[in-house]
Amino acid sequence: MGYDPNEESVPSYRLSLITLFIGSFVAVYHVVSLNVSLPGFIQIFHSELGTVQWLITGFTLATGIIAPISSYLGNRFSNKKLFLFSIFGLTVSSILCSFAWNVYVLIIFRIIQGIFCGLIQPVSLAMIYQTIPRGKQALAISLWSASTILGPALAPTISGWLQGYNWRWMFLVTVPLGIITYAMGTKYLPYYRVNITQRLDRRGMVLAITGSLILLSLFGNVHRWGWFSGNSIICLIIGLTAILLFIQHELKVKEPLLQLRLFKSRTFTASLAASVVLMIGLYSGIYFIPLYLQEIHGLSSYEVGVLLIPPALSLALATILSGKVYDRVGPMPLVAIGAILLAAASWKFSHLRVDTTLTYVAGWMSIRYIGIGLSMTPAMNAGMRVVSRNLSGHAAALINWLRQVSGALALGMFTSIFYSRMGVHLEELNLSAGQNGEKWVHSTAYTMSVDDAFLIAGLFALTAVPLALLLHQKGDDTSEEQTGTSA
Template identity: 50%
Template sequence: MKHSFILTAIVIGSFISIYQSVSLNVSLPGFITIFQTDLATVQWLMTGFTLATGMIAPLCGYLGNRFGTCELFLFSITGLMISSILCASAWNIGSLIVFRIIQGVFCGVIQPVTLTVIYQMLPEHKHSMALGLWSASSVLGPALAPTISGWLQVWNWPLIFLVIIPFGLTALIFGWISLERKIDSSKVSFDGKGMIGILFSSLTLLVLFSNLHEWGILSGKSIVCLITGFIFLVHFIWRGIRVKEPLLELRLFTNKIFALSTAISVILISSLFTGIYFIPLYLLEIHQMTAAEVGILLLPPALSMAVATTVSSKYYEKVGPKLLILTGTLFLLIATWKFSQLTIESAPATVMLWMTFRYIGLGLSMNATINIGMNAVPTNLAGDAASLLNWARQITGAMSIGMFTSFFYTRIALYETEHTISSVAYVKGLNDVFIAATILTCLSIPFSLLLYRKKDIQKGKMIEADIQKSG
């Protein structure tokens, strides 16, 4: 019963955090009319949120060790509900942006803390099943959010944020009842210099890649941000491998399994974000579909990802992670390549079909990738591993959108000199984006082939003996 309560709490918590992360993906343009503003300002509803989630992620391991995983979970769920109420109460675009940034802080905490709970508070034989449910709940957010938010925006936009309140209360109650209140007092040292390094590097790099398409890669602002971010990042890495208790345990990368799984994970997350961001744009701009129509069209593909995640969890122990990852990558590669051949005449049903293929591939591979990496890490380092993994995923996801967006607009500018019809240039720019995404996805194949077989996974934990923690 206790384990069921824990699963209920973390699954619901994961769902509502991801829901709020993607709830504005297709409804973002609607706020231009609602608040009588422009697209550049409205985009900060996503940019500010992404910056907040990326900057808080490195702190999650320390906060969990300092205040307790249970306490951090309860606090973040409470904070998410309060910030959602504030978003619903926004009186202008400025206030909504501020409240979305606050909301991003709490959403950025919930994902790593729920992943930590799986590996710290559940028995090992339940990890695969729990991770499958956690992953399924994570993809239900992208599945349902566009449909729900697109409809709610037309009817009553504050409900986009208020709809998660009942779920938040449920997660809070189940978490309060079941989660263990245990603090590892041996891990409370705070690496302030490391915090400065990771915050400034994350901030400058996220700002750079969020504005790259506007500034240009060789502009003064881009070069300053790149140099500044690189200097702070090098400083952070230098401290991370030398101090006894770093903010992020970078020495986990000496574990080959964890390092490879993280590399595969960030590649997959880049591919995921490419589809989530650019396919709705294609449907909105080329086929002139409404936000609600796009949400409905993409609902079956996203639900297929939830099913594929469940299948991956069920057969993880039977077939091993390598086969699941390679099979999923194959599905993903085929579908991503097909999107590089989109035309103005491509039917929405065709888009739905290949999105289904993409999501099946991501569902099969993503769950197995996270599971093999986290299983290779000892329980006492699960919080550090979850923080490191989620930070890498958050930063990579945000930067990949920035890089692909910049590449997209660069290609559009090139094709507009050749075509008089702007929609043709738009689609050809999208084609090039998905060609680049296909090449990027191919990089996950050699990493997958280097993974240990299932029976060798436990050997990876021996590497962690070199990572010394105080106490």
């Protein structure tokens, strides 16, 4: 199996962590690198938004459907081999994306890229709890989380500039990091294998992939279809049925694809619920603030990226700070304070105006990100701490799977709220526009719709506070027995 990560003699754990940090950064970078660059690809390939949108939609679907089977693959082949394979695949697929000769080929390569990105996150998270000394895990997970934050922080700025220079470099820019990660991983990542004989739960895999694919498709299109349209209702019924059948099957099978009995742990369940709530709150800001800055203030994607670098750095620092103090104060106060800051900043963003200053936006975005940084890692770490090492792969897969689905749900939900409120505000403002003109009506209605979305996001963030009360007060696990294979 390997070695005991509780021993301080674990070789080169710092170099192992650096390897996981870089690999996670590269994966998350490609998750968000095209979020503010779609209009540019419409011009580059002389295509339509509905087609170019699949550069993100196809990628998201790929990352979502691969997450549930990451635990089986890691247990079967070892997480080290799976991590190296994923880094290699991500690097090659990035090179292929740079050679795409039309938008349809680029979509196919992006889907392939998404599969490898979807594996790297849960695998790297599981490796931290399998190979990093226990006393170092809180700080290690905060550094790992910081890598997942630097990606969204830097990707819009870098990709926005590279698209104007040569769009192919948007994909090639991470290739050197991929090569470095693969070389370091080969040398420094320790080998750990949980179960050599586990069989693939094929029925569970089909049900998980089917449910994920349909629900992710629903959440990605609900703002166009409408919640009560025939397409939405059919997708919701089929998707939820597949997930319910998956849950029923997993609780019965001897070797499940995902160990759902982990939810017997109150701490793990509360931790995962809080993580989902915080993820939904995070996505609302990542999505709407760049749109607001581009649409209302006329900033380019590059300028938006530059403006949001200080908030992103604040998030990274808060994430590292939470890891340093976790063992002293425990997860409860960190999650509660972070959720309150997130809700407060969301409330301030529900009062945006057409002439709101960029300083106001950057300042409250920093506070919002500090809240996320203080709470996201402790919420996740509290749950992972009560999971036995042999089940850390299952726990990591569950966390990343639900984060993918909740992220897609958040985008679908908030986009739907935005467009429905946009119609209402346009109708109201057109009646009282007077001499202000069509441009004023559109800008004002757009801003008011963003306000409405953030109001809902703020109220939703507050639900993480009572969930925080269910988490352990201390950084150790003495108050609750670890969830093991018999859970």
